[in-house]
Structure formats: C-alpha cells, structure tokens
Amino acid sequence: MQFAPIQRNFDEGSGPSFCAGRKFGEVEQALLWTLLHEDPECPSRVLLDKVAQRQISMAVSIRHLNRWRAQWQLNRPKGRPRQTPCRPPVASGPEVVQVTSRLSFVGVHLFAHWLDQQHAFGPVVVQLQQAIEAHKCAHPDDDFALLHHREQTLRRRFQALFFAPLIGIEHLTAFDTHEHPLPTLLGRGYHSATLGQFLGQLERIDAAEALMPALVPQQSGPITYVDGHMIAYWSRLSMHKGKITMLGRIMAGSQAVIAHNKAGQALRVEYHPPDIHLSQIIVDYCSKVSTVTESALFVIDRAVNSVAMARAFDTQGLGLLCMLDDNEHAGLDSFAATEVGTLADGSKI
Amino acid sequence: MVYWGTPKVKEVLETTEWPRVYRERNERQENSFKRMIDHGALNTNYGRKKIVGPDRHQQRAREKLAQSLEAAQKRVNKKAETLKTHQDQVAESASKGHGKRLEQRQRALARGEEALRAAQHTHANVAEHAAALGPPGERADRDFRKQTIMTFRTLLLENALMAFMVLLWGRLQTKGSVDCLLRILFERSGARMETASQVVYWVNTAGLSVAYQRLLTEVVAGLCAMDLQEQGKLIRVRLKDLPP
Numbered sequence: 260m261q262f263a264p265i266q267r268n269f270d271e272g273s274g275p276s277f278c279a280g281r282k283f284g285e286v287e288q289a290l291l292w293t294l295l296h297e298d299p300e301c302p303s304r305v306l307l308d309k310v311a312q313r314q315i316s317m318a319v320s321i322r323h324l325n326r327w328r329a330q331w332q333l334n335r336p337k338g339r340p341r342q343t344p345c346r347p348p349v350a351s352g353p354e355v356v357q358v359t360s361r362l363s364f365v366g367v368h369l370f371a372h373w374l375d376q377q378h379a380f381g382p383v384v385v386q387l388q389q390a391i392e393a394h395k396c397a398h399p400d401d402d403f404a405l406l407h408h409r410e411q412t413l414r415r416r417f418q419a420l421f422f423a424p425l426i427g428i429e430h431l432t433a434f435d436t437h438e439h440p441l442p443t444l445l446g447r448g449y450h451s452a453t454l455g456q457f458l459g460q461l462e463r464i465d466a467a468e469a470l471m472p473a474l475v476p477q478q479s480g481p482i483t484y485v486d487g488h489m490i491a492y493w494s495r496l497s498m499h500k501g502k503i504t505m506l507g508r509i510m511a512g513s514q515a516v517i518a519h520n521k522a523g524q525a526l527r528v529e530y531h532p533p534d535i536h537l538s539q540i541i542v543d544y545c546s547k548v549s550t551v552t553e554s555a556l557f558v559i560d561r562a563v564n565s566v567a568m569a570r571a572f573d574t575q576g577l578g579l580l581c582m583l584d585d586n587e588h589a590g591l592d593s594f595a596a597t598e599v600g601t602l603a604d605g606s607k608i
Numbered sequence: 609m610v611y612w613g614t615p616k617v618k619e620v621l622e623t624t625e626w627p628r629v630y631r632e633r634n635e636r637q638e639n640s641f642k643r644m645i646d647h648g649a650l651n652t653n654y655g656r657k658k659i660v661g662p663d664r665h666q667q668r669a670r671e672k673l674a675q676s677l678e679a680a681q682k683r684v685n686k687k688a689e690t691l692k693t694h695q696d697q698v699a700e701s702a703s704k705g706h707g708k709r710l711e712q713r714q715r716a717l718a719r720g721e722e723a724l725r726a727a728q729h730t731h732a733n734v735a736e737h738a739a740a741l742g743p744p745g746e747r748a749d750r751d752f753r754k755q756t757i758m759t760f761r762t763l764l765l766e767n768a769l770m771a772f773m774v775l776l777w778g779r780l781q782t783k784g785s786v787d788c789l790l791r792i793l794f795e796r797s798g799a800r801m802e803t804a805s806q807v808v809y810w811v812n813t814a815g816l817s818v819a820y821q822r823l824l825t826e827v828v829a830g831l832c833a834m835d836l837q838e839q840g841k842l843i844r845v846r847l848k849d850l851p852p
Contacts, residue, residue, distance in 0.1 A: 359800040365811050366794030370772060372836050372843060379768055420761050424649040425794060431654070443800075458654060458754060467756035474763055481620060482629065486637040490651050490755075513752055515759055519636045523770055525763035530752030534664060556617055558633050569614050578616030582630055600624050 283327070287317050291324070295333040302335065303328065363440045367425045371418075371444055380421075382473040384414050387461075390469035405460035416457045419449045431455050471527055472551065479552040480521040485545065485559045487537050488515045516540070518548045526552055537562040542571045549577060556580065640766065647790055648762040654755060658748035666745050673738040680731035687724040694720045779830040782823055792816065792824045798848055807838045810848040821847075 287310075294309055295301065301309075303324045310317050328334040362368065374380065391406055408416075419441055423429070426439050431451040434441075441448045461467075490513050514533050518526040527548050531540055545557050556578040564581055572579040601607050611626040621629060644650035694717040701710035769786055777783055799810040811828065813821055828845045836843040 355801060355803055357800075357802040361797065362800045362809075363797045364794060365796055365798035365800075365809055366789070368800070369809060369831060369836060369843065369845065370769075370794065372838050373772060373834065374768060376837060377771075383764070417761075420758070421765055424647055424762070424765065425790070427795075429649040429652045455655075458757065461757050462657070462751075462754040465753055467753050467760055470757070470760050474760065474767065484633045484636045486633070486641075488641050488650070490653070513750060513755060515755075517637070517641075517759075517763070519640065521632070521636070523636050523640060524767045525640075528756060528759050528763060530756050530759070532664075532749055556620055558630055560633065569612070573614045573616065576616070578614050578620065580611065580613040580617045580621070580626060580630060583610040583612060602624065602627065606627065 282319050282323070283317075287315060288327070290315060291327065292331060292333070295328065295331070299333050300335055359443060362443060363438070364426050364444075367422060367440070368444060370425070371422065380414050380418060383417060383470060384410055386470050386473050387413050387417070387466060390464050390466050393469070394464040403460055403463070405457065405464065415445050415447065416449065416454065418445055419454055420458070431458070474524075475526055475551055476520070476522075476524055479524075479526060479554050481554055482521050482556045482558060483526065483545075483548055483552065483554045484519045484521075485541070485548070485557055486517060486519075487562065488517060489513075489533060490515060516544055518544075520552070520554070538565065538568060541568070542575060542577075545572070545577055546575055549575075643786055644762050644766050646787065648765050650759065650762050652758070654758045657751040657754065659751045660746050661749050663745040663747040665747065666741060670738070670741055670744075673734060673741070676734045677731070677738055680727065680734050684724070684727045684731050687720065687727045691717070691720040691724050775834065776827065776830050779833050780826045782826055784823060788823070789827070792820050793827055802838075802841070806842045806844055808844045808846060810846050812848045814848075 290310060290313070291306065294306055303321045306324065307317065307321070325334065388410065391408075394401065395406055419434075422441075422444060423431075423434075426441070426444075428434060428437060428439060431454050433439075434449055434451045434454060439448070514531045514535075514537075515528050516531065516537065517528045520526055527544075529540075529544060541559065541563050548557075549555055555576065557572070558580045561582055561584050563579070564583060569579055569581075598607055611630055613621070613626060617626075641650065694713065697713045698710065698717050701713050706713075773786055773789060776789070793811065796811050796813075798812045801808045801810075811824065813824060816824060825847060828847055831843075831845045
C-alpha cells in the first residue's frame with residue numbers, strides 16, 4: 260500500500276493520534292500530516308493540489324484544512340509566502356551559481372552596487388538610528404514599529420524609497436500596481452502600505468531634520484547657492500487658497516528652500532508655507548547652512564533684493580551676491596559707475 | 609545686468625568674477641530642479657498633516673485695518689481742526705459785520721462740516737471692520753516633515769547620481785547628460801549571471817540607435833573599469849548582443 264510507511268511512522272509516536280471524521284478519514288489526515296511535515300510552509304491550496312496528484316479525493320475546503328493545520332500547529336505564519344528573488348539556474352556549467360534571464364533596470368542595479376561600495380547609506384542609517392534613540396529618550400511611552408527596526412530593515416526600507424524614482428515609481432501606491440525590480444535590487448519587495456507606514460513613522464520622529472547632515476560633503480567650498488522651489492498641491496478636500504492661484508490648483512502648496520554648493524551638491528532643504536516670503540526666512544536659513552558648511556558667501560536670486568537684506572547679511576557676517584531686476588534701475592545713469600574691465604563676452608564691468 | 613554684493617563678497621571675489629559666479633546659479637540650481645522633477649520625483653506630494661497655528665491671513669488683515677484706522681483717525685482730527693478754524697472765521701466775520709465774506713465763510717463751514725461727517729463715517733466703517741475680525745484666530749497649516757524627508761531623499765539621490773556621473777564620464781571620451789545615462793543604461797532591461805568568481809550583467813541594446821549603442825559601449829567599458837563588486841565578486845558588464 261502506498262501509505263504504509265507513513266502509517267508506520269505514526270505508530271512510532273512521532274505524529275498526533277488521528278480519528279476519522281465525517282469528511283476526513285484517518286488515511287487522509289495521515290497523508291496531510293506527512294506532506295505538512297515535509298514542507299510546513301506549504302500553502303493550503305498547494306497542499307490540496309499535492310493530495311490531488313496522489314489521486315486521493317478529499318472534499319474539504321481550505322478553511323477546513325486550515326483548522327486542522329492550526330490544531331496540529333503546522334499552520335503557516337501570516338502573509339504571503341516569500342518568493343525567491345532570483346529564478347533557479349537555467350544555464351549549465353559547474354561555475355554558474357545563479358542566472359536571472361530577465362532583469363529590468365540593469366543600470367539601477369549597477370548604480371546600487373556602486374553606492375554600496377561607497378557606503379552611501381551608512382551615514383543615513385546612523386543618523387536614523389540616532390534620531391530613533393533620541394525619540395525613545397524624549398518619548399519613553401511611545402511604541403511603534405520604527406523604534407524596533409533592525410539596521411538592515413532601516414537600510415532596506417530607506418533604499419526602497421531612495422530607488423523608487425529611478426525605477427519609475429513616483430507615488431508610493433505604484434509599488435502595488437507597477438512591476439518593479441525591488442526583489443532583485445534589495446532582496447525583497449515592498450508594498451505601499453509598508454513604505455507608507457515607514458514614511459509616517461519617520462515623520463513622527465522628525466527624521467528629516469536629523470538626516471540633513473548626511474547631505475553635507477566633507478568639503479563644501481566657500482560659495483553656496485540658495486533658491487526657493489514652489490511645489491503645487493492638489494487635493495479633493497476643500498482647503499484655503501495659497502499665494503499662487505492657477506486653474507486646477509486648490510492650494511499653492513509649499514516652498515522648498517534648497518541650498519547647493521559650487522559643485523552642484525545639495526546641502527540643505529527646508530519647507531515653508533507659500534505665503535511666507537523668502538526674505539522673511541532667508542537670513543536664518545543661511546545662518547544654519549553657514550554653521551554646518553562653514554561657507555560664508557551666498558548667491559541668491561532677485562527674491563531678496565533690498566538694502567535691508569544686505570545689511571542683515573552683513574550683520575551676521577555673511578556675504579550676499581545678488582542681481583537687480585531690470586525695472587529697478589535705468590542703466591548706468593542710475594549709478595555712480597566706474598568701469599573696471601571688459602569680460603570675454605564683451606560686457607563691461 | 610547689475611550685480612550687487614555685500615563687502616564680504618568683495619573681500620573674497622573679484623568684481624569681474626561676480627557675473628560668472630551668479631550665472632552659475634542657473635546650472636547649479638534651476639537646471640538641477642528641472643532634472644530632479646524629471647527623474648527624482650521632486651514635485652510629488654507624499655501626503656499632508658494639519659498643524660494648527662496662528663491665522664496669518666487674519667493677522668495681515670488686522671495690521672492693514674489698523675493702519676487704515678490710524679489714517680482715518682488722523683483725517684478726522686484734521687477735519688475737526690479745519691472745521692474749528694472755519695467756525696472761528698464765521699464768528700469773526702459776523703462780529704465785524706462782513707457781508708460777502710461772511711457768506712463765503714459760511715459756505716466753507718458747511719463744506720467742512722460735510723467733510724468731517726464723511727471722515728467720521730469712514731473711520732466708523734474701518735473700526736466696524738476691525739471689530740468684525742474678532743479675537744486672534746487659528747488656522748491649520750500643512751506639516752511639511754513628511755515632504756521634507758522625501759525631498760531629502762531626492763536631493764541625496766541627485767547628489768549620488770552626480771557623483772556617479774562625474775566618475776563615469778571621467779573615464780569616457782564622449783560626454784553625456786544624466787538624462788542620457790538614465791535612458792540608455794538605467795532604464796534598460798537585461799540579464800544577470802553569477803558564477804563562483806564574478807557577476808556578469810548584460811544590457812539589452814535592442815531598439816537603441818547606432819549613436820546610442822556606440823555611447824553605451826563606451827559606458828559599459830567605463831563601468832567595467834570602475835571595478836564594481838557584488839559580495840566580493842567582480843562585476844562585469846556586457847552588451848546583450850555581444851558574446852559574454
């Protein structure tokens with residue numbers, strides 16, 4: 260008989276005692292128990308298929324099966340079974356370890372390896388861990404998932420957010436609806452719910468401010484460029500109107516004030532409501548940048564044109580280079596000008 | 609164009625350098641924002657949260673009305689003084705027995721009374737508006753922290769991409785842009801094979817123009833020269849239509 264060895268094993272005391280039910284005979288139970296012992300992670304639907312392959316009819320539902328599994332303590336943990344990131348080898352040869360015949364976004368994989376070699380995420384994870392520790396000290400009663408994440412989890416989830424635009428994902432919900440190469444890139448995929456929760460919890464510990472030092476290179480140079488970037492905001496909810504009004508925009512959104520160094524590397528970003536003019540916050544902002552980068556010269560666009568602003572910068576010991584608007588002067592007649600030279604493009608200085 | 613700077617700028621930068629340094633702002637920032645919008649999701653919103661703060665719209669309206677009220681009060685005072693003058697002049701003309709001048713001064717007094725009434729009416733209106741604003745209110749603002757984290761992500765990505773570009777293009781004779789690199793290398797599919805000693809990536813060249821294929825060949829050679837490694841194994845990059 261096909262199941263004789265199995266039954267013999269049960270007699271040895273390694274399995275539970277089976278008693279025949281209305282739908283589930285002893286033999287069927289024994290077969291299931293054996294199959295589950297061979298592969299405890301096997302989903303119940305696959306288990307039924309395996310039983311069917313052995314030409315044994317079993318008229319039980321998956322729910323019924325799950326109850327038996329719970330009783331035997333051979334049930335699977337919650338969630339979908341994890342998929343192996345790469346396909347099994349298809350090429351021959353003793354040297355080949357693994358082959359992935361179709362890999363999307365190859366360049367992003369190579370870029371990721373280069374970033375790993377540069378330890379690019381090391382400072383980010385360290386800053387995050389410090390922010391988490393600081394939050395734990397400040398709010399000892401708080402208890403949410405981020406506070407218990409391992410270093411590897413923090414790194415992977417931040418990497419998922421980091422690589423998202425490069426793999427064509429702008430909104431987090433696209434992780435659920437678009438095919439993406441995160442399993443081959445990070446070793447596992449993520450759903451928007453996980454990353455949305457991660458992002459919300461990062462916000463809860465105010466990670467943005469803690470992460471800023473990770474942007475600053477070791478040497479930033481003496482000149483810093485500062486500019487504001489307005490980001491529009493659309494919403495289905497009724498909200499107040501902001502500074503900029505355009506068809507389709509309910510609210511002007513937010514103003515990101517971003518600083519770059521001479522090499523074009525971003526140094527800092529701050530968000531402000533759009534109705535607060537750049538001139539109201541720029542001196543504080545530049546002081547913060549100057550403290551971190553030791554850069555004292557700032558090149559800012561015409562949004563900060565005023566004598567009062569120049570005086571405010573000078574008082575702080577900072578330099579400000581700016582340009583007048585065309586409507587703020589009437590050529591050389593407006594100034595006591597002295598010609599000092601001519602540039603290569605012919606313009607006079 | 610007129611550039612201006614504080615004394616500190618003059619100490620560090622020659623005046624002749626000012627136009628060049630200022631113009632570099634365009635590439636450093638304006639073009640960088642465009643690139644980040646294209647491939648860094650800079651303009652994407654990642655949710656909002658309300659934080660309650662002082663109602664700045666009401667504050668601004670209150671300041672404006674306070675200024676108007678002050679101006680209206682000054683105007684009322686001035687009109688009252690003018691009216692007093694007219695009244696004195698009418699009394700003087702009446703006591704001196706003026707005929708035509710008395711009539712003129714009485715007409716001026718009537719105009720003054722009208723002007724005072726108008727000024728008082730304006731003052732009352734402004735005061736009514738100021739009172740209608742009520743006590744200082746509160747308004748919900750967006751909390752930008754979630755957005756700031758994701759913009760930090762975008763900036764970090766752009767910094768990393770720029771550094772990668774500088775390293776890669778430094779090894780090539782042909783130069784290109786970040787967008788070009790993203791299109792011909794990052795967004796392309798391919799295959800991967802791992803052996804005991806190395807990892808080989810193939811980049812699919814199907815559909816690329818001859819010029820782009822030539823550039824991609826250079827890029828691939830540059831990547832191989834960068835000695836990239838994956839778990840201690842050397843990474844080799846090949847084009848898919850070439851033998852591995």
